[in-house]
Amino acid sequence: MPTRNTPAPGPKLVIANWKMHGTHAGNARLIDALLPGLSAMAGVQVAICPPMPYLAQLAGLLGRTGICLGAQNISERAEGAFTGEVSGQMLADMGCGYALVGHSERRSLYGETDAQVAMKFEAALRAGLTPVLCLGETIHQRRAGNTNAVIGSQLKAVLEQVGMAQLAKGVIAYEPVWAIGTGETASPTQAQAVHAHIRQLLAAQDPAAAARMRLLYGGSVKADNAAQLFAQQDIDGGLIGGASLDADAFAAICRAAISAEPPVGAGLPAKNSTR
Ligand code: PGA
Numbered sequence: 097m098p099t100r101n102t103p104a105p106g107p108k109l110v111i112a113n114w115k116m117h118g119t120h121a122g123n124a125r126l127i128d129a130l131l132p133g134l135s136a137m138a139g140v141q142v143a144i145c146p147p148m149p150y151l152a153q154l155a156g157l158l159g160r161t162g163i164c165l166g167a168q169n170i171s172e173r174a175e176g177a178f179t180g181e182v183s184g185q186m187l188a189d190m191g192c193g194y195a196l197v198g199h200s201e202r203r204s205l206y207g208e209t210d211a212q213v214a215m216k217f218e219a220a221l222r223a224g225l226t227p228v229l230c231l232g233e234t235i236h237q238r239r240a241g242n243t244n245a246v247i248g249s250q251l252k253a254v255l256e257q258v259g260m261a262q263l264a265k266g267v268i269a270y271e272p273v274w275a276i277g278t279g280e281t282a283s284p285t286q287a288q289a290v291h292a293h294i295r296q297l298l299a300a301q302d303p304a305a306a307a308r309m310r311l312l313y314g315g316s317v318k319a320d321n322a323a324q325l326f327a328q329q330d331i332d333g334g335l336i337g338g339a340s341l342d343a344d345a346f347a348a349i350c351r352a353a354i355s356a357e358p359p360v361g362a363g364l365p366a367k368n369s370t371r
Contacts, residue, residue, distance in 0.1 A: 108353035109333035112340030129343035139354040155191035166194030172215035184223025195220040210253035227266040235274035260301035269335040275315025291330035319348035326356035
C-alpha cells in the first residue's frame with residue numbers, strides 16, 4: 097500500500113479520532129455517508145484516524161479521495177519483541193500520513209509519560225509520518241492556575257528530545273482534558289489564549305517556524321461551535337472525537353473550517369504578533 101504523505105501547511109486541518117469505535121460494516125457506512133460531502137470540499141485538509149485493525153480497510157476506502165489516513169497511537173520502538181505494539185514503519189506501510197502522540201487518554205489511562213511521548217514523536221518522524229502532539233491540562237491544573245505551566249512542560253519534553261527544527265515538522269493539538277468527551281468545550285477565548293501561549297513558546301525557538309506550525313484545538317468540537325473556534329487567530333483546525341462518528345456533524349465541522357479561511361487573495365491572516 098502506498099505511503100500517503102501529508103501536504104504542506106496551508107488550509108485548516110481537521111482530524112477525526114474515531115477512538116475505539118467501529119466495525120467493518122459500520123466504517124464502510126460512515127465513509128459512504130461522508131464522501132459525497134467531503135470530496136467536494138477544497139480548502140480544508142481532512143484526516144481520519146480509525147482503530148488500528150481498520151487501517152487497511154480505511155486506506156482502501158479513502159483511496160484517492162485526498163482524505164489522509166492517520167493512526168491513534170504509535171510505538172516508540174522501531175521493531176522487535178514488543179507484543180501488541182505497532183511501529184511507525186508499519187503505519188507508513190499501511191498508508192498513514194499522521195500519527196497521534198500523547199493523547200490524554202494514552203497519558204492518563206495507559207501511563208504514557210512525557211518522555212515516552214517525546215520518543216513516539218521522534219519515532220513518527222523517523223517513519224516519515226506527521227506526528228500530532230496532543231497537549232492539555234486537567235480541570236484541577238486549570239483551576240490551580242497551572243495551565244500554561246503544564247502545557248509548557250509537555251511541550252518542553254518533546255523540544256528537548258527532537259529540537260525545534262524537527263518539532264516544526266509536526267502538528268500540535270491543544271486538548272484540554274476537561275473538555276474531551278465531556279460536552280464541555282473550551283470557549284473560543286480560552287482556547288485562543290492557550291494556542292497563543294503555545295505559539296509564543298514555539299516562537300521563542302524559531303519565530304518563522306512557529307508561525308507556520310498548525311495548532312489544532314480538540315475537546316467536544318461540534319457542528320455548532322466549530323466555526324467560532326476555527327475563527328480564532330491561532331486555531332488552525334481541530335481534532336474531533338465524538339462528532340467525527342456522525343457523518344453530518346463531521347462534514348459540517350469541515351465546512352466550518354473552510355469558511356473560517358481568509359478569502360483568497362486576502363494575503364496572510366492578521367494573526368497576532370507571534371505569527
Ligand atoms: P471529543 O474528543 O471531540 O469527543 O471531545 C476529542 C479527542 O479526544 O481527540
